[in-house]
Amino acid sequence: MFPEITHDDVFRLETERLWLRWPRLADAQAFVVLINDPEVTRHTTLPRPYRSQDAEDFIRFACAANAAGESLYLVLAPKRDPNTPIGVISSEGAQSRGESRLGFWLARAFWGQGLMSEAASAFVDLVFKITSLERIVSAAAPDNIASLRLQERLGFTRTGRTVIDAADGGSLEIITTELKRGGARTTFGARRPKLSST
Numbered sequence: 577m578f579p580e581i582t583h584d585d586v587f588r589l590e591t592e593r594l595w596l597r598w599p600r601l602a603d604a605q606a607f608v609v610l611i612n613d614p615e616v617t618r619h620t621t622l623p624r625p626y627r628s629q630d631a632e633d634f635i636r637f638a639c640a641a642n643a644a645g646e647s648l649y650l651v652l653a654p655k656r657d658p659n660t661p662i663g664v665i666s667s668e669g670a671q672s673r674g675e676s677r678l679g680f681w682l683a684r685a686f687w688g689q690g691l692m693s694e695a696a697s698a699f700v701d702l703v704f705k706i707t708s709l710e711r712i713v714s715a716a717a718p719d720n721i722a723s724l725r726l727q728e729r730l731g732f733t734r735t736g737r738t739v740i741d742a743a744d745g746g747s748l749e750i751i752t753t754e755l756k757r758g759g760a761r762t763t764f765g766a767r768r769p770k771l772s773s774t
C-alpha cells in the first residue's frame with residue numbers, strides 16, 4: 577500500500593519542531609516509561625502495565641509493517657533531540673484505494689503545545705500524498721476532548737459510536753470518525769496522488 581519511499585528506515589518526515597521517524601529498538605525503554613502513565617493510556621487500547629516486552633514486540637511489528645508497506649508507524653522526536661521518542665503516530669491496515677486507521681499518542685509532558693496537531697497535519701498530508709487511499713478513519717473516547725478537537729481541526733467528521741474491547745478486559749465506548757481525501761484541510765489532502773503506490 578505505502579510506496580517504496582517509506583519501506584526503509586532512512587525515511588523521515590520533518591515538521592517545524594519534530595522529526596517523524598521509524599521506531600528503533602533503542603526506543604523501547606522510553607516507551608515503557610512514557611506509556612506507563614495512566615493519563616496516556618486512559619483512552620487507548622495500549623496494554624497496562626506496558627512492559628519492555630510489549631515495547632520490543634511493538635517496535636519489531638511496526639518496523640516489519642513499515643518495511644512491507646502495509647502500515648506506517650512513525651515516532652515523534654524533538655528536532656533538537658532526535659534520539660528521544662515522545663510519541664507515536666500511525667496509519668494502519670491500509671488497503672489500496674480503501675481506508676487506513678489513524679492512531680497517535682504523545683507523552684504527557686508535551687501535551688498542549690500543538691505538537692500532535694503539527695505531527696498529524698503533516699502525517700495525514702503525507703498519507704494522502706503518497707497513497708491512493710480515499711479515506712482515513714480514526715476514533716476517540718467521548719471525553720477525549722484533545723483528540724476529538726485535533727481530528728476536527730484536521731477535517732475529520734464523526735460517523736457514529738461503537739464499543740471496543742479495552743486492554744484491561746473491559747470495554748471502551750468510542751466515537752468513530754473519518755477524513756475523506758477531499759475533506760482534508762492540508763496541502764495535499766484535497767489533491768489526487770502524484771506518486772504511484774504499490
Ligand SMILES: CC(C)(COP(=O)(O)OP(=O)(O)OC[C@H]1O[C@@H](n2cnc3c(N)ncnc32)[C@H](O)[C@@H]1OP(=O)(O)O)[C@@H](O)C(=O)NCCC(=O)NCCS
Nearest residue numbers: 616680681682687688689690691692693716722723725726
Ligand atoms: C490526544 C493527544 C495526542 C493530543 O496531543 P497534544 O499535542 O497535546 O494536542 P494539541 O496540543 O495539538 O491540541 C489539539 C487540540 O486539542 C486541544 N486540547 C489539548 N489538550 C486539551 C485538553 N486537555 N482539554 C481540552 N482541549 C485540549 C487543543 O487546544 C487543540 O485544539 P485547538 O487547535 O482548537 O487549540 C494527547 O493528549 C495524548 O497523547 N493523549 C493520550 C493518548 C490519546 O488519547 N491518543 C488518542 C487516542 S484517540
